[in-house]
Amino acid sequence: MANGRSTARAGRGEREWSLAVDFGTCFTTAAMLGDEDAAGAVGPRSLEIENSRCLPALVCLDDSGALLTGRAAQQRAVHHPDQAERAPKRALARQPAVLLGGRSLPAAELAAAVLRRVYAEARAAHEGRAPARTVLTHPARWGTAERGRLAEAAALAGIADPGFLPEPVAAALHHGQVHAVPEGGAVAVYDLGGGTFDTAVLRRTAEGFVAVAIGGDPYLGGEDLDECLRDLLAERAADRDPDPWHALWDDPGPPAAARRAALGRELTAAREALSQTGSVDLAVPGYPQPFLIRAHEYRAAAEPLLTRSYELLAATIADAGLDAADVHEIVLTGGASRTPRVSDLIAERTGRLPLLTADPKSAVVLGALAVLPPTRPPGSPEAAQPPDTDGAAAPGGRVRRYLNPDGDLGFRFTPHR
Ligand SMILES: Nc1ncnc2c1ncn2[C@@H]1O[C@H](COP(=O)(O)OP(=O)(O)OP(=O)(O)O)[C@@H](O)[C@H]1O
Ligand SMILES: [Mg+2]
Numbered sequence: 001m002a003n004g005r006s007t008a009r010a011g012r013g014e015r016e017w018s019l020a021v022d023f024g025t026c027f028t029t030a031a032m033l034g035d036e037d038a039a040g041a042v043g044p045r046s047l048e049i050e051n052s053r054c055l056p057a058l059v060c061l062d063d064s065g066a067l068l069t070g071r072a073a074q075q076r077a078v079h080h081p082d083q084a085e086r087a088p089k090r091a092l093a094r095q096p097a098v099l100l101g102g103r104s105l106p107a108a109e110l111a112a113a114v115l116r117r118v119y120a121e122a123r124a125a126h127e128g129r130a131p132a133r134t135v136l137t138h139p140a141r142w143g144t145a146e147r148g149r150l151a152e153a154a155a156l157a158g159i160a161d162p163g164f165l166p167e168p169v170a171a172a173l174h175h176g177q178v179h180a181v182p183e184g185g186a187v188a189v190y191d192l193g194g195g196t197f198d199t200a201v202l203r204r205t206a207e208g209f210v211a212v213a214i215g216g217d218p219y220l221g222g223e224d225l226d227e228c229l230r231d232l233l234a235e236r237a238a239d240r241d242p243d244p245w246h247a248l249w250d251d252p253g254p255p256a257a258a259r260r261a262a263l264g265r266e267l268t269a270a271r272e273a274l275s276q277t278g279s280v281d282l283a284v285p286g287y288p289q290p291f292l293i294r295a296h297e298y299r300a301a302a303e304p305l306l307t308r309s310y311e312l313l314a315a316t317i318a319d320a321g322l323d324a325a326d327v328h329e330i331v332l333t334g335g336a337s338r339t340p341r342v343s344d345l346i347a348e349r350t351g352r353l354p355l356l357t358a359d360p361k362s363a364v365v366l367g368a369l370a371v372l373p374p375t376r377p378p379g380s381p382e383a384a385q386p387p388d389t390d391g392a393a394a395p396g397g398r399v400r401r402y403l404n405p406d407g408d409l410g411f412r413f414t415p416h417r
Pocket of ligand 2 (some may be wrong): 022024025029167193334362
């Protein structure tokens with residue numbers, strides 16, 4: 001796919017199609033464009049795997065040493081938590097290898113298992129044909145090393161020559177596809193996912209959108225909010241009787257590991273429920289009575305983390321040379337942005353009511369589908385080439401690309417409208 005142009009892999013009379021994959025900490029999503037669905041409609045459509053648009057990120061070794069994904073991985077992980085990695089994306093960013101069931105596996109292989117599954121399911125939806133191009137999104141703050149590992153995982157999964165796009169830039173482009181943004185107007189994105197927090201500011205120009213600043217924290221997300229709730233629970237447990245809590249966390253055996261994993265799932269479900277309800281009950285192994293946690297208590301525990309996320313958003317807006325009052329729209333996406341305190345905090349600090357994307361799981365892949373990849377895999381010869389400002393047709397509009405030294409922001413996109 002030299003310079004992002006597609007190579008024809010479709011046969012005579014068959015449409016080329018494009019694939020965008022948002023490899024997430026908790027869930028991976030994908031969308032496809034250029035093909036016809038069962039009703040004969042042409043347009044972006046989400047890939048469904050096991051009747052869901054969200055493929056759980058978790059991978060688990062089976063008895064033969066193969067890596068399971070999806071429901072099979074989830075089911076096996078309940079009984080073999082030591083053979084499972086809940087968040088391959090976090091592992092990919094943090095460490096070269098992961099210990100699973102006593103075996104050291106390259107983190108890129110765990111990520112590749114997820115990408116391979118998505119790629120196979122997407123090709124199966126196209127009679128086995130490969131996409132003409134594939135775009136992978138990544139956290140805004142991932143550097144060359146992390147993007148390099150993602151490229152390695154994609155290669156292991158058999159994805160040929162993918163393009164790369166920062167997640168919040170994709171989300172902002174999707175906003176530009178569905179909402180009118182006046183020329184000169186800026187869109188700020190706050191994307192709080194399961195494990196990463198991404199921010200971006202894009203400005204609408206006569207030509208399209210230009211990304212002017214990106215930021216965030218690749219180690220901040222819903223998993224950290226889970227930890228806030230767990231710390232709160234630990235305090236309660238210590239007040240009631242510290243012994244069962246210590247027994248739960250200090251026991252290295254597989255049954256205790258399975259109980260800890262189950263409690264982790266309960267914590268996530270309880271935290272999500274606290275976005276809707278005033279209190280939750282949490283049962284903890286070893287305690288005969290559940291613990292009652294009230295929403296305001298959880299909110300106080302999560303406040304420092306959410307304040308930090310707001311400050312990172314404010315820093316990105318400042319990096320763009322703007323004040324929050326100058327931004328046309330502040331867009332919230334990512335599952336954890338559904339935490340009610342996020343909107344309240346932004347509204348309190350900026351006097352602006354942020355806009356919740358209608359479908360936080362699809363904004364990134366749909367935005368990513370609309371552009372040709374602006375960057376090359378790190379280390380590829382094209383990355384060192386001088387800027388390329390040729391206009392190029394993209395599924396959702398027209399892209400003008402150039403390559404920055406860091407490869408992140410070098411494109412302009414004009415939607416068809
Ligand atoms: N209603 C809700 N209230 C609070 N948090 C929620 C809600 N719904 C989902 N979440 C949280 O959103 C997170 C998952 O979001 P999302 O699917 O956007 O992440 P991801 O794309 O997998 O991760 P990332 O983009 O960080 O790599 C989980 O931590 C989940 O608990
Ligand atoms: Mg995400």
